[in-house]
Amino acid sequence: MYRPLAVLLIGSLALAGCNSRLNPANWFGSGRSVPVQGSADNALIPEQRPGLLSRREAPDLSQPIAQVSELVVERKRGGAILRATGLAARQGAFEARLVPTDPELRPDETATLTFxxxxxxxxxxxxxxxxxxxxxxxxxxxxxxxxxxxxAIRVRGAENALESRR
Known part of the structure; x- marks a missing residue:
């Protein structure tokens, strides 16, 4: 029982190391590099085309909150969490978010970051x-x-803005 298993194991290890046609790793030949036609940005990401079931992007319906009532900057390991509480003009407001005025988070000339x-x-x-x-x-x-x-960090609403300084 052990001899056929040992012969099979030794034979498969020897075959895996050789460069013959019996080795399954060599059945499809060696790989070669073929240039891919694609966009210049990143050839691995396919271009977006509208599909049969694809949805169009919905327009942004967000509006500034009526008033910013509280602004807290909480220190954490590796940075800070900016938390703002606001008062909506009417009930039912949803999808609240703080959006930086500069997408690259660069402060203005007074070193203030505005949201x-x-x-x-x-x-x-x-x-x-x-x-x-x-x-x-x-x-x-x-x-x-x-x-x-x-x-400083400033959070703006429709009627007011709050600022927190270091």
């Missing part, structure tokens, strides 16, 4: 309600590298 507090309101009319029911919070994570040259 817009955006929300999406429902299409139909909703009640105004109490301030507690219109309160909404959003957060944004910043790394130490992004915070290097920043002296």
């Amino acid at each position: 817009d507090f955006l929300v999406v309101y429902p299409e139909g009319d909703t009640e105004t309600g109490s301030p507690h029911t219109r309160s909404i919070t959003a957060a944004y994570s910043l790394t130490d590298h992004q915070l290097e040259n920043i002296r």
